[in-house]
Amino acid sequence: MHSLRELQAAFACAILEQDSSRIDGSVCGGNGRERLSVYAGNVYHNLREALRAVYPVVDKLVGEGFFDYAANRYIHDHPSQSGDIQRFGYTFPTFLEHFPPAASLAYLRDTATLEWLVHEAFHAADHAPFPLSLLSNLASAECATLRFELHPACRLFESAFPVLNIWEVNQPDAMSDEVVNMDAGGDRLLVRRVGFAVDIQALTAAEFGMLQALHEGQSVEDAYDRALRCDPAFALGEFIERRILDSTIVDFDL
Incomplete structure (x- = not known):
């Protein structure tokens, strides 16, 4: 039996x-x-x-x-x-x-990876907006040691292929005669849910490096160092403000 x-x-x-x-x-x-x-x-x-x-x-x-x-x-x-x-x-x-x-x-794996990240971001957990009142209470000297937390519905992806353009021209509402230039270079992307839709943003090397470092749990200071290696003119304050306001960054700890 x-x-x-x-x-x-x-x-x-x-x-x-x-x-x-x-x-x-x-x-x-x-x-x-x-x-x-x-x-x-x-x-x-x-x-x-x-x-x-x-x-x-x-x-x-x-x-x-x-x-x-x-x-x-x-x-x-x-x-x-x-x-x-x-x-x-x-x-x-x-x-x-x-x-x-x-x-x-050769580009099929990365194209599929982007689609999975879109799917994953859509079904990921939600999170309350960034607690701005708490950040304002911190002494400026502590800011370098902050570790920012990205929204659970955010994903980062880097590809050697122009996968965002491949994804865009194969959407139902895309022009049927659009052609992807496979020599256009690769992409660094932020995939995130906005409301009930998923948004894909192209990032600069510095932006991607900063967000990747924060995602890995590095401090603001260390993440900023990584961004500066990509772009010595990288504006940290403007970047942090923008990413808090669009809810890419949703929390922090010391």
Whole structure:
């Protein structure tokens, strides 16, 4: 007699492998192969559509047939590890990087990564605005030791490809004749949720360095040093003010 857990594990494996011989025939009853194919078809379809919802630009770039082929392989090789469907597909960009049929599309991994970050930012936790009254009570001498906290719905991403332009020209409302200049250079991006939408901002090297350092938990002083290495004219006060007002920075500690 198998335990319920063992039966569930065997059934899940049979669905992913689409192989009815992996389970006892009594589980599916008569016509086990036909019954299993119905379950497997529904599971693969639902997971493919979950991936397509997160990666619409990738879908558009490679075409429906290619996307379905890649998605089926991904579902088989990387079964969901969570009961939350919103978490499924977070390793899809890495999968695409090593997927032989996509080898000629060097930009595909980073494009997919940007799409995942958009998805992740949309579903991230919210946070109250920055407590300005608390900051005003701090002595100016303490400011260098502050460690600012970024909003939970903020993500930072750096790519060697013009992924923002790739993402923009493949949006539903984009002009169909727009062409991406792949020689335009890479992007440093801030992905953040604003209200009920996700905004993607291009950053300078100094802005990106500053935010990345703050995200890593570094002090304002150390983060500022990183920004200055990119741009000796970097205006710290203006940057901090702008990022507090747009809720990129939402809290701090000493």
